[in-house]
Amino acid sequence: MIRFDRVTKRYGHRAVVDSVSLEVRKGGLCVLLGESGSGKSTLMRMVNRMVEPDAGRVMLDGTDIANVPPESLRHGIGYVIQSVGLFPHWRVADNIATVPRLLGWDAARVASRVDALLQLVGLPPEDFRARYPHELSGGQAQRIGLARALAADPPVLLMDEPFSALDPGIRRGLQVALRRIHAETAKTILFVTHDVEEALLLADELAVMQDGRLLAHGRPAEVLRRDADPVVKRLFGEATLAFHRLGTLRAANAARPASATQPAEAQLPILPPDSNLKQALMLMLESGTDQVALPGGATLHLSDILAAA
Amino acid sequence: MRLPHRAVPLLAQAAAFLLALWAAPHLGALWGAPFPDVQRPVWDQRGWFALLGAHLMLSVGAVVIAAALGLGGGILATRGQGRLRPLLDALFALAQSVPPIAAIALALPLLGFGAAPTMLALVLYACLPVLRGTVAGLDGVAPAVLDAARGTGMGAARVLWQVELPLAAPVILSGLRVAVVLSIATAAVGAMAGAECLGTPIVVGLANNNGAYVLQGGLFTAWLALLADRALALLAR
Numbered sequence: 001m002i003r004f005d006r007v008t009k010r011y012g013h014r015a016v017v018d019s020v021s022l023e024v025r026k027g028g029l030c031v032l033l034g035e036s037g038s039g040k041s042t043l044m045r046m047v048n049r050m051v052e053p054d055a056g057r058v059m060l061d062g063t064d065i066a067n068v069p070p071e072s073l074r075h076g077i078g079y080v081i082q083s084v085g086l087f088p089h090w091r092v093a094d095n096i097a098t099v100p101r102l103l104g105w106d107a108a109r110v111a112s113r114v115d116a117l118l119q120l121v122g123l124p125p126e127d128f129r130a131r132y133p134h135e136l137s138g139g140q141a142q143r144i145g146l147a148r149a150l151a152a153d154p155p156v157l158l159m160d161e162p163f164s165a166l167d168p169g170i171r172r173g174l175q176v177a178l179r180r181i182h183a184e185t186a187k188t189i190l191f192v193t194h195d196v197e198e199a200l201l202l203a204d205e206l207a208v209m210q211d212g213r214l215l216a217h218g219r220p221a222e223v224l225r226r227d228a229d230p231v232v233k234r235l236f237g238e239a240t241l242a243f244h245r246l247g248t249l250r251a252a253n254a255a256r257p258a259s260a261t262q263p264a265e266a267q268l269p270i271l272p273p274d275s276n277l278k279q280a281l282m283l284m285l286e287s288g289t290d291q292v293a294l295p296g297g298a299t300l301h302l303s304d305i306l307a308a309a
Numbered sequence: 310m311r312l313p314h315r316a317v318p319l320l321a322q323a324a325a326f327l328l329a330l331w332a333a334p335h336l337g338a339l340w341g342a343p344f345p346d347v348q349r350p351v352w353d354q355r356g357w358f359a360l361l362g363a364h365l366m367l368s369v370g371a372v373v374i375a376a377a378l379g380l381g382g383g384i385l386a387t388r389g390q391g392r393l394r395p396l397l398d399a400l401f402a403l404a405q406s407v408p409p410i411a412a413i414a415l416a417l418p419l420l421g422f423g424a425a426p427t428m429l430a431l432v433l434y435a436c437l438p439v440l441r442g443t444v445a446g447l448d449g450v451a452p453a454v455l456d457a458a459r460g461t462g463m464g465a466a467r468v469l470w471q472v473e474l475p476l477a478a479p480v481i482l483s484g485l486r487v488a489v490v491l492s493i494a495t496a497a498v499g500a501m502a503g504a505e506c507l508g509t510p511i512v513v514g515l516a517n518n519n520g521a522y523v524l525q526g527g528l529f530t531a532w533l534a535l536l537a538d539r540a541l542a543l544l545a546r
Contacts (some may be wrong), residue, residue, distance in 0.1 A: 003348060074462030085457025089475050096462045148461070 001026040001186045002047060002156065005058035011040055016042045018212035019056065024205065025212035026155075027183050029189040031199040035235070040192045041160050043209070047190060048077045048158060053157075060099040060156070074168040075099055078149030078187070082164050084141045086133040088306045092118075092144055093129040099152040117147040122177055139170035142178070150185070164195065175201055196236055200247050208232055220248040242309050247278035251300055258297030268293040277305050315546075326532055330357040331524060340521040350521035352510045357529070364506035364533065368496040370421060371431030372489050379484065382467065384445020397440065403435040409495050413502045414451040427499030427506075433487050434495055435488040442484015446477025467513040479545060494532040497526065509534065 002024040009017040032040040046058050052219040058065050091115045100110045115125040118309055121143040133141060142162055149157055159166050159178075163171045175198060182189060186245040193199055199206060199220075206223045208216045216223045216232050218288040224236065224245040236244050243258040251271055268288045271280055274296050280300055283292050290302040315405045329385035333340075334351055341350035382401060386394040407415075409430040452475050497508025507530045507531075514522025 050456070050460060071462045071464050074460060079457070079460035081453060081460070083451075083453035083456075085451070085453035085455075085460075087454060087458070088451075098463075102467075103460060141545060145457075148457075300382060 001028070001061060002030075002079060002190060003059040004043065005057045005059060007043070007046060007058060007068055008062065009039075009046070009057045010054050013133045015212050017046075017053070020209075020212075020213055020214045021206055022186060022217060023189055026188055027186045028204045029191060029202055030207060032190065032192045032198065032207050032209060033194070033235070037211075038209040039212040044158050044160060044192050049077055050075050050079075056226070060189040062077060075103060075155045076149075076156065077150060078154045080142075080145050080149045080157070080162045080297075082161040083186040084145040084186045086136075086144060086148070088133050090132075091129065092131045092133070092136070095133070095144060096151050096207055098148055099154075103152055113241045114147075114153060117150055117235070120150070121147045123147075129200055137170075138166050139174060142166065142174060142293050146174075146178070146181075150187075152182075155188060156269075157226040159189065161190045161192055161194070163198065164193065171198070178202065196244065197244040200224035200244055208235060209234070221245065224248055243266045243278060246281060247276050249277045249308055251280045252294060252298070253275055254304045255294050255300040256304065258299070268299065270295065271300070277308060281305055315543060319536075319543055322539065323425075323536060324497065326529075326536055329532075330361060333357055335499075337472045340525060343524065344520040347519050348522045350519075351353055352522050352525050353511065354513065357503070358379060360505060360507050360509060361529075361533070363504070364493070364496055364530070367499055367504060367506055368431065368489070368492040371428050371496070372435055372485070372492045373489055374428070374432045375435035375492070376439050376462065376485055378432070379439025379488070380443050382436070382440045382483070383447065383481075386440070386444050387447040394444070395459075398444075401437045401440045404433040407433055409434050409498050410501065410536045414500065417502060422503040424499070424504045426502050427496065427504040430498070431492050431495060437479070438484045438487035438491065442487075443477065446480030446486075447473055449475045449480060482545045486545065489541055490534050490538045493537055494530060497530045 003227055004020050004022045006021050007017055008015055009268060014036075015279075020039075020043055022030075022043075023116065032044060042051050044190060046053050047060070047065070049065060049068075052066075062069075075264050087098075090305045093111075096112045096114045096117055100113055105113070115130060118125040118128055123143055128136075128140070128144075133144070136144065145162070149159075150236075163174050166174065176188075177248055179202065181187075193202075203220050204231040205218065206216070206220045207214060208223060210231055225239060226245075228241070233241055252274075254277060269283055269292050270290050271283055272296050273285075275294075280292055281302075284290060284302060292300050294300060318452050334353055334357070342349060351409075379401070382397045382472040386397045407430075412425045412430035412433055416429050420426045420429065453473060454476070455468065459471045463471070494506060496506050497511060500508035500512035509527055510522040510526035511530075512526075514520065514524075514526065
């Protein structure tokens with residue numbers, strides 16, 4: 001879907017992005033993780049030609065985007081930034097309608113699309129469509145920013161630290177909303193962040209950048225494996241690497257199936273469906289047991305977690 | 310429409326101004342009081358309303374041209390990383406630094422007497438505040454808003470018209486307001502070049518040692534400038 005082919009961007013003598021090749025599959029959510037100045041935003045902004053590479057090329061669905069005029073390219077790519085950038089002189093509905101209007105949709109279609117998007121991002125349309133941006137909280141503004149990016153139903157979404165400026169509680173809410181929207185819409189999403197927790201919560205695929213280079217790329221569990229690159233280990237925090245790795249492994253895959261000979265003990269705490277091993281360990285610590293039950297009768301022992309980690 | 314409500318005091322002030330213009334020829338005792346030596350203190354060589362009309366034509370005409378130049382210059386100065394900004398700012402500052410009276414004198418041989426040299430002097434004088442207002446207004450647009458506008462696929466012209474100029478409008482308008490006041494107040498010097506305006510009684514009064522004429526011309530010019538300032542302040546809200 002999105003393919004970076006040895007792209008490089010230099011500012012002066014410094015290569016901010018240094019010969020990076022990366023492929024994001026259709027419908028995937030790829031998180032670009034790195035510290036500030038690692039080149040992750042610059043790499044992302046090449047996709048909608050907000051930054052032009054000095055060398056290499058970016059392919060979108062098999063087309064070299066250098067051959068697509070920037071304006072029409074951007075109509076097909078949702079763009080969400082940390083500072084949101086809502087147009088302060090336009091109402092929420094007009095902000096969301098930006099791209100549909102550029103594409104010449106008729107008023108009725110625009111209006112119904114605006115309401116559908118407000119619902120998708122979890123804001124009641126009748127409350128919000130007539131508000132001005134200064135009448136929104138930070139979290140609400142970013143939800144509108146997301147709705148604006150999704151307005152013309154673009155297949156690709158670029159998100160540049162969209163939740164970094166928000167309070168932790170609000171941020172969690174938006175991360176959950178994004179996962180739900182990703183599951184419902186199957187957009188291809190490239191998501192830039194410096195927050196390890198956020199990256200692990202969202203990523204199908206993780207791409208780690210440092211000094212303009214791509215250090216590691218793959219499923220989160222692969223990137224966080226025991227023999228990971230030392231720089232990756234340092235980035236994730238060496239002390240907590242194993243703990244983060246547990247967060248990438250599904251509890252169901254490490255559990256022991258329900259057995260007839262040894263009936264599950266009645267009082268075991270129950271782990272919610274789709275939990276990972278980190279959550280399982282947290283539940284054990286919380287309830288002071290070395291076993292937890294999974295829905296369906298399987299059990300998970302502390303030793304299973306140690307073996308999987 | 311709540312504008313009429315806010316406009317009531319302004320309309321009252323405008324009415325008072327027009328009433329004063331109408332009454333001026335009948336107030337000989339008032340104009341004569343500070344100048345006991347003046348034989349004929351009442352200005353009667355030309356109707357006040359004719360002078361007012363001519364004065365407005367001159368100053369508003371000049372402001373329209375100055376606004377076009379200042380706005381155009383301001384937009385140009387903020388394009389392409391502001392490469393043209395120092396040049397344009399210096400050029401417009403130079404234009405304003407020429408005293409209007411000198412500009413008129415220098416233009417006389419080329420443009421002749423009357424409205425043309427006055428207009429030129431006023432335009433030179435009034436376009437700097439519009440330029441500065443435009444540049445400050447456009448500079449004040451949040452970078453994130455511009456990034457988002459480009460990111461949604463708006464072309465440069467659309468970003469300018471739909472995002473930058475509307476957001477910069479209050480600051481641009483305050484620059485325009487300064488230009489209008491400057492232009493109305495300064496248009497009076499046009500009388501030196503023979504352009505009829507509210508400055509005519511001032512020039513005639515100076516030539517004939519008639520302080521009462523100067524008082525009347527000066528009073529009504531200043532009054533008009535203040536009225537225009539109030540009107541634009543209302544518009545800016």
